[in-house]
Amino acid sequence: MNRALFEHLFAVKGIKMTEQRWIIIQAVGDSRDHPDADQVTMRTKAIDPDIGIATVYRTLTLLADLDIIQQHDFGDGRARYEIQNDHHHHLIDVDTGQIVEFKDAQLEEIKSRIAKELGYDLTHHRLELYGRKKQNL
Amino acid sequence: MNRALFEHLFAVKGIKMTEQRWIIIQAVGDSRDHPDADQVTMRTKAIDPDIGIATVYRTLTLLADLDIIQQHDFGDGRARYEIQNDHHHHLIDVDTGQIVEFKDAQLEEIKSRIAKELGYDLTHHRLELYGRKKQNL
DNA sequence: CTAGCTGCAAAACATTTGCATTTCG
DNA sequence: CGAAATGCAAATGTTTTGCAGCTAG
Secondary structure, three states: OOHHHHHHHHHHHHOOOHHHHHHHHHHHHOOOOOOOHHHHHHHHHHOOOOOOOHHHHHHHHHHOOOOOOEEEEEEOEEEEEEEOOOOOEEEEEEEOOEEEEEOHHHHHHHHHHHHHHHHHEEEEEEEEEEEEOOOOO | OOOOHHHHHHHHHOOOOOOOHHHHHHHHHHHOOOEEEHHHHHHHHHOOOOOOHHHHHHEEEEEEEOEEEEEEOOOOEEEEEEOOOOOOOEEEOOOOOOOOEEEOOHHHHHHHHHHHHEEEEEEEEEEEEEEEEEOOO
């Protein structure tokens, strides 16, 4: 987590790097799970209790627009966030809520092929698998 | 839309077939788009103005549990519904909101392969593509 | 007859917004 | 200094719920 890096990224767009934003970036970046806005707020409040949830929401939206973080919806009624890593997808364990990340090159190809066939340029997409651990009978 | 069919399906589970439920089933079944709860309510109110939105929500949830309809989330903050048809996916036009349905056998294979590799049995999944119409330059 | 449904209005929830005050550059 | 960002609380929009009365089976 190199603050100067983000400062530069912001400066280019005329966006200010504030103490709050930096704390939020770190909170998401340090998370190995996929926290929702409330969890991000708790983690930032641990560092600076004065950061309000409105700022967290505003910042998360901003960071998502800048492709610094990714916003997900795993179907439980609130958005979840993670720092932008290499491209991957998620498999959600319906029993435990545990999230398994995976990559698949063939999947990416097919996605592009389908869009092409339909005459569209993809802007983004969403793919999640939901399942339960296979039983060894 | 055969009412007796659904009546039987309900009876097996000890669930009552009411006039309201039947109207809601038809409203969703007759829709060629992917209406949200509010749109379903308007369509049912056209037939019986006394049906409340609470009943619509309760019924949509019930029907989704019974796999009679499917619930989608296209990222605009409200759920959308469609009658359970043959399995397909959606491409959402980010400019117009138009929804294109598509099927792809290869995609289904890959999905199963991935789940298998990760040691999971799939219960369901979610795949949506978002894009804009290709320009002919 | 009675368990299950309904309609209404109120509650719950995540997210957004208006505005006065503060802060970054 | 001035534009942009913050914090608070109130507003929003969707979905859920409590409860008294209604209905299917």
